[in-house]
Amino acid sequence: MTDTDSVRIRVFSLNCWGIRYSSKQCSQRYVMIADMLCREEHDIVLLQEVWSEKDYMSLKKKLACSHPHSHYFKSGVIGSGLALFSKHRIHDTFLYRYSLNGYPYMAHHGDWFGGKAVGMAVIGIGNLTANVYVTHLHAEYCREKDSYLPHRVVQAWELQQFVRHTSAGADIVILGGDLNLHPQDLGNRLLMSYTGLRDSYLETAKFDGCEDGITLIADNPFTNKKDLVPFEKGIRIDYILFKGSPKTDVFCDSMSTTKGSVPDQPFPYSDHETLTAELRLESHNLPGTGRDKSLKDSATGKLAELVDIVTEARTEVKVGLHCAERMRYTAQRTGVMGVALLLLELAIAAVPWLALGAQQPFPSTSFYLLAGLCFAILLTTTMLYIFYTMEVKSLQGAEDQMRLAVGSLQEGLRGFSLAQALNAQRKPPGGLSACNPEE
């Protein structure tokens, strides 16, 4: 090829499972990870669950030679856990915190405290501008009865919005991380269809790793086999996604994952498997000659599919909205009962004859315990009411945006059908710009 420049980059992603004093062999695993990254010298390293800033700082120190540029994305109470290391200069970073991310009172799940987010870095690779995203969505604790599903769907919705709206100026787009979504899950379909991102596992010319590309596998000594039921071998929830631009084509030449163990090491790097993708970037000297699939494929079929997916997501969000409204109503009703109880107590204490003939005055111990209980109920329900109101607002907001998006996509679809009908009459092939979901 004479009019194209070709660049190869290697992208790495790993959920490090870095909960200090809780994750098994945490510090030893970080040493193994740092050694491997130092040796392998990937161009871009995307890490999740680096919960402690100290661990990030120690990685940064060890990778100073191989990866001179890095960024740690801070968010929530504990931090987002997201870290990025790069051989190439990071020009700019930006963080988007998801509006919904579990519940603070579900402290044992801990997601709320992590302040889940998507981090973005603008990285210069030669003459190309790469927008690199790293993210970690809300965990799935019970697939059968997943109370966090609406939250994860909204996170996937916000992720696709963020990637789509911030990547217009980029030559290439790379997204890596633990999406906590199976390949055919609604959130994943939403993300891939809307952004035009391609899955390196599905696109690679050469693959070396676990069957079906699974990244949370039963063979890993750190995973709990019970959590994987009914998926005996494991699940694929970690991804490296990419897309090019009209100026640059991207191809995945090879992709690999670890398989539950690391040669010459007593245990794996993490409870998740590592992902490595080798991407070939072909930039055209003549802009506008790009052949990137994501831009070529935006035809009627894709658009109709997208309408279906967004509609499905909207339904899921509506279910979540219904739950959140019910929870808010329960908090409100309990609060009102707390107030009633307090008033009743005060009335009994103030007017002794109200105590229905009881001989003794209101015992002070019971009085204070009951008053304390009433105040505790009031405080808790007030905070829950505020929290659920915020959840309702976020879900309503996402639903509004989805409704608007469906309307706009359907209009595009109508425009496209009309253009096709006209073209069929006139013959010269028309442009796709009016109905490109990338717009």
Added chain:
Amino acid sequence: MTDTDSVRIRVFSLNCWGIRYSSKQCSQRYVMIADMLCREEHDIVLLQEVWSEKDYMSLKKKLACSHPHSHYFKSGVIGSGLALFSKHRIHDTFLYRYSLNGYPYMAHHGDWFGGKAVGMAVIGIGNLTANVYVTHLHAEYCREKDSYLPHRVVQAWELQQFVRHTSAGADIVILGGDLNLHPQDLGNRLLMSYTGLRDSYLETAKFDGCEDGITLIADNPFTNKKDLVPFEKGIRIDYILFKGSPKTDVFCDSMSTTKGSVPDQPFPYSDHETLTAELRLESHNLPGTGRDKSLKDSATGKLAELVDIVTEARTEVKVGLHCAERMRYTAQRTGVMGVALLLLELAIAAVPWLALGAQQPFPSTSFYLLAGLCFAILLTTTMLYIFYTMEVKSLQGAEDQMRLAVGSLQEGLRGFSLAQALNAQRKPPGGLSACNPEE
């Protein structure tokens, strides 16, 4: 001009001061606003402080003919208060919630409950794609001792990041709203310098409005003159900003504001003045021939100024960080004291001889009151500790991003100086791409 298409659009912005049952003449003012918008038929209407969704719905109904497309941005507990009406199709919307926005316990200021944010809408105007932003930053309650300054600086930082990263694909960019920033305030300089947005008041060919373009004026019967001290006449905190793209030039032909009263009406539309800007969009048939100032002016001087502004912002964020850390420490210390008090009380109750010779056993009334107090202290300090930790994380995150940005800008500056030196030797003029702050 033969190779350009020209389009004129009118943009309107108003802080509606729509607090139901609290703002004076709220419902009557909404009727006046709706009538005026219906009559004037601006292309794009950006409203802030539309706190009640009912008011939005009523506006939407009344403006159904003049502005068939609209969006209400939901956020926080009350809502962001942001609404957008348009004569042109809205293709897509997106909301970015600022990571910092006051304190929940400052309920009388109410900003935290509003969930301040920036709303974006992708609007198709003819063949052009307009990215339209509406926002409302944290209020300034005391200019001399402004404890919210770091929050507002971080909001301005996140606003410029959001606009910069999401507007690459747009032909024109319009931002309107109540920034709660004076023209020379740090946050405003940060926003304007980094994004290249231009101020319609400063750029307009024709202006009709209050002296110095002030939008919160002493002559308005709803404003409290005391709040404006030492600015006797008023302050300019509402803006309509814009910029073009390489494909499209934007000019502001005229700009106007109300002057504290409305002809034939008993009172003004709001405590803020309305802003109307008439923009002329000139799109070039040959892309790449654009002459937009924001792109032309990205020279060394601008870059050096930007480095200074970001450094100043970083200092302000560091001050905020110091305060937040001190507050978190205070919460932590008070919590520890609460625990100590509770343990002491339990010890005294359990082991009577600890009561230092007191004849009576621990009186149960005092016991329960004290225990209740201890629990209240513990609960409050725990919540404050969590809140301040989130504040610290957000401030640290912003500071990290600013440090990285300054590094990248300085590198650009060095590259630019080098390129200039080389050009001086070689003569043929070199490109600016390596140091364009827009990258």
